Amino acid sequence: MITPIEPVVTQLRCPTCGAWQDISDVCRRCKCDLSLVVPLLRERQRLRQSCLAALHDGRYAQARSLALRCCTISRDADNLQLLALTELLTGQYAAALELMTSRE
Numbered sequence: 001m002i003t004p005i006e007p008v009v010t011q012l013r014c015p016t017c018g019a020w021q022d023i024s025d026v027c028r029r030c031k032c033d034l035s036l037v038v039p040l041l042r043e044r045q046r047l048r049q050s051c052l053a054a055l056h057d058g059r060y061a062q063a064r065s066l067a068l069r070c071c072t073i074s075r076d077a078d079n080l081q082l083l084a085l086t087e088l089l090t091g092q093y094a095a096a097l098e099l100m101t102s103r104e
């Protein structure tokens with residue numbers, strides 16, 4: 001069985017100063033505490049992997065649920081695209097279209 005994999009996130013952008021850096025609990029530039037951001041980043045990655053695995057196995061309703069959880073962590077373009085795909089595959093065509101045509 002092929003396991004769907006997406007690249008492991010190894011970098012994060014400091015929400016305070018915008019510096020890109022390796023994942024760390026403290027920003028290398030502004031010394032901002034990132035200890036709350038890092039677990040969210042890892043949870044996002046875990047949920048996305050689970051969502052992709054569910055899509056691969058044809059468990060579309062579960063994939064949609066996981067995509068929604070991803071979007072509660074971050075409504076970034078990748079998560080919105082994943083949610084739109086799951087909406088499409090579960091027959092929620094209007095919701096998929098709305099997600100694909102609107103950008104926040």
Ligand SMILES: [Zn+2]
Nearest residue numbers: 014017027030
């Ligand atoms: Zn910073």
